[in-house]
Amino acid sequence: xxxxxxxxxxxxxxSSLGQMSRVKxxxxxxxxxxxxxxxxxxxxxxxxxxxxESSNKEISKDLEGRPLYLDAQxxxxxxxxVLDSMLPYLTSYYGNPHSxxxxxxxxxxxxxxxxxxxxxxxxxxDPKEIIFTSGATESNNIxxxxxxxxxxxxxKHVITTQTEHKCVLDSCRALEGEGFEVTYLPVTKTGxxxxxxxxxxxxxxxxxxxxxxxxxxxxxxxxxxxxxxxCKSRKVFFHTDAAQAIGKIPINVQEMNIDLMSIxxxxxxxxxGVGALYIRRRPRVRIEPLQxxxxxxxxxxxxxxxxxxxxxxxxxxxxxxxxxKYDHQWMEKLSNHLLKRLESMPxxxxxxxxxxxxxxxxxLSFAFVEGESLLMALKDIALSSGSACTSxxxxxxxxxxxxxxxxxxxxxxxxxxxxxxxxxxxxEYTAQRVMKHVERxxxxxxLWEMHQExxxxxxxxxxxx
Amino acid sequence: MASLRNEVLRLYKSLLREGSKFSSYNFRxxxxxxxxxxxxxxxxxxxxxxxEAFLTFGKENLDVIKRQVMVxxxxxxxxxxIEKKTG
Numbered sequence: 001x002x003x004x005x006x007x008x009x010x011x012x013x014x015s016s017l018g019q020m021s022r023v024k025x026x027x028x029x030x031x032x033x034x035x036x037x038x039x040x041x042x043x044x045x046x047x048x049x050x051x052x053e054s055s056n057k058e059i060s061k062d063l064e065g066r067p068l069y070l071d072a073q074x075x076x077x078x079x080x081x082v083l084d085s086m087l088p089y090l091t092s093y094y095g096n097p098h099s100x101x102x103x104x105x106x107x108x109x110x111x112x113x114x115x116x117x118x119x120x121x122x123x124x125x126d127p128k129e130i131i132f133t134s135g136a137t138e139s140n141n142i143x144x145x146x147x148x149x150x151x152x153x154x155x156k157h158v159i160t161t162q163t164e165h166k167c168v169l170d171s172c173r174a175l176e177g178e179g180f181e182v183t184y185l186p187v188t189k190t191g192x193x194x195x196x197x198x199x200x201x202x203x204x205x206x207x208x209x210x211x212x213x214x215x216x217x218x219x220x221x222x223x224x225x226x227x228x229x230x231c232k233s234r235k236v237f238f239h240t241d242a243a244q245a246i247g248k249i250p251i252n253v254q255e256m257n258i259d260l261m262s263i264x265x266x267x268x269x270x271x272x273g274v275g276a277l278y279i280r281r282r283p284r285v286r287i288e289p290l291q292x293x294x295x296x297x298x299x300x301x302x303x304x305x306x307x308x309x310x311x312x313x314x315x316x317x318x319x320x321x322x323x324x325k326y327d328h329q330w331m332e333k334l335s336n337h338l339l340k341r342l343e344s345m346p347x348x349x350x351x352x353x354x355x356x357x358x359x360x361x362x363x364l365s366f367a368f369v370e371g372e373s374l375l376m377a378l379k380d381i382a383l384s385s386g387s388a389c390t391s392x393x394x395x396x397x398x399x400x401x402x403x404x405x406x407x408x409x410x411x412x413x414x415x416x417x418x419x420x421x422x423x424x425x426x427x428e429y430t431a432q433r434v435m436k437h438v439e440r441x442x443x444x445x446x447l448w449e450m451h452q453e454x455x456x457x458x459x460x461x462x463x464x465x
Numbered sequence: 466m467a468s469l470r471n472e473v474l475r476l477y478k479s480l481l482r483e484g485s486k487f488s489s490y491n492f493r494x495x496x497x498x499x500x501x502x503x504x505x506x507x508x509x510x511x512x513x514x515x516x517e518a519f520l521t522f523g524k525e526n527l528d529v530i531k532r533q534v535m536v537x538x539x540x541x542x543x544x545x546x547i548e549k550k551t552g
Contacts, residue, residue: 064546064549065543065544065545065546065547065548066542066543066544066545068545068547069491077491080487080492080529080533080536080537081526081529083533083536084529084532084533087532087536326499326502380546420495421491421492421494421495422491423490423491423494423495425494426547429546429547
């Protein structure tokens with residue numbers, strides 16, 4: 001049917017009113033009349049419907065037990081050693097760490113201060129520069145809004161990138177509403193910040209540059225040390241969201257000239273609901289606090305510090321410091337294995353920079369297969385097509401769009417996230433399942449068939465409405 | 466020195482035995498891998514002071530494993546898909 005690359009495909013669809021309306025392009029819809037037209041990937045939705053029917057039995061037969069967990073960028077399991085350090089403070093030692101008049105307060109305070117030191121040791125800072133928060137989202141909000149607002153009299157400009165986490169982008173949007181100017185730097189094809197563009201974007205009234213260390217969707221490592229150096233020379237504060245980087249790659253706030261850094265507990269095998277913010281004291285970075293209250297954490301983050309969570313974050317940092325090299329080697333081993341297995345298939349594209357990357361995060365696009373359909377078929381593996389925050393929507397990831405991935409490839413991406421507790425057997429199992437289902441879904445796809453016949457899909461003029 | 470060697474071997478066996486009791490597949494596999502790799506990495510260590518330090522560290526971890534195996538058993542989950550397959 002699609003023999004010529006120039007052929008214009010007209011597809012009829014009988015609507016509920018009995019009229020014929022033309023569908024833009026989706027050849028596979030020919031025999032189906034009940035596919036909603038507004039879904040851009042309707043042709044693949046058809047495939048996913050079909051595979052749901054055909055493989056449901058097979059999946060339910062196979063699916064005895066819990067799925068494997070390969071979504072380490074969304075969250076990581078709590079390390080048993082971390083839980084062990086927390087349990088005393090969830091049971092016996094319940095004092096308020098800010099109580100100065102009795103032993104219950106003192107013992108909690110001592111534990112919190114130890115945790116603060118463990119975090120500081122991991123990133124090479126002074127414990128006094130660590131503030132406990134509820135997580136990286138709060139740390140990012142305090143940094144971006146707090147710095148911009150404090151210096152707003154003389155400086156009205158903030159720089160960030162298009163691939164930042166939603167909480168940084170949203171904080172920037174909020175600032176724009178307050179009259180600040182924000183530059184959203186584009187990134188290169190591989191997801192890296194262009195240093196020349198960054199330098200050109202810095203203005204005399206720039207107060208803050210906020211660039212993440214490791215991207216949560218494509219695992220790209222930004223040149224943090226270079227950015228820090230540039231910001232220092234231009235006297236601009238540098239904030240980095242290191243939620244995905246802390247404990248996984250070496251980060252030193254002194255060597256890398258970082259002024260503010262956000263840390264999350266649950267991305268490094270610590271508890272959820274706790275994070276930290278590093279704020280440089282010399283030269284001092286000043287912040288307008290977001291939260292009013294009892295003035296805890298040097299007035300920057302009022303509210304009682306949750307002792308057990310803080311202790312857990314501290315222990316998680318301490319373990320990560322000790323085992324970073326060991327864990328990193330394991331990540332490389334797992335990621336190389338999966339990559340080797342999956343790249344034996346044709347048309348598998350890796351998203352993000354190959355060299356500047358954290359191996360625990362592998363983002364692959366399987367051309368001619370829709371990511372959602374693949375995820376649906378891989379019910380026995382917990383995977384995601386991108387960030388957990390946006391996983392409810394069918395929109396392709398804005399990060400993949402920012403690195404210039406085609407719409408169809410952005411729709412066919414899957415993120416594989418490994419952790420300390422991932423085994424080689426899990427990775428091999430995943431590789432086999434993915435290969436099986438990618439082949440099966442491609443066999444159903446008319447586009448794949450056309451591609452096999454050598455038709456350049458981009459040259460086809462799909463008929464217009 | 467011989468007694469120190471015996472103590473190290475005893476600790477190694479205890480760590481493997483207790484680690485294999487984790488009800489969670491991932492924690493169990495990690496514990497076994499980590500214990501083996503750590504002992505292998507330092508198997509040529511001759512400094513008695515360092516060995517003593519490793520022993521203390523290992524014993525602390527053994528206690529952690531014992532407690533966490535108990536906690537894990539209190540909140541068991543279904544086995545993972547991969548466990549059923551390999552039996």
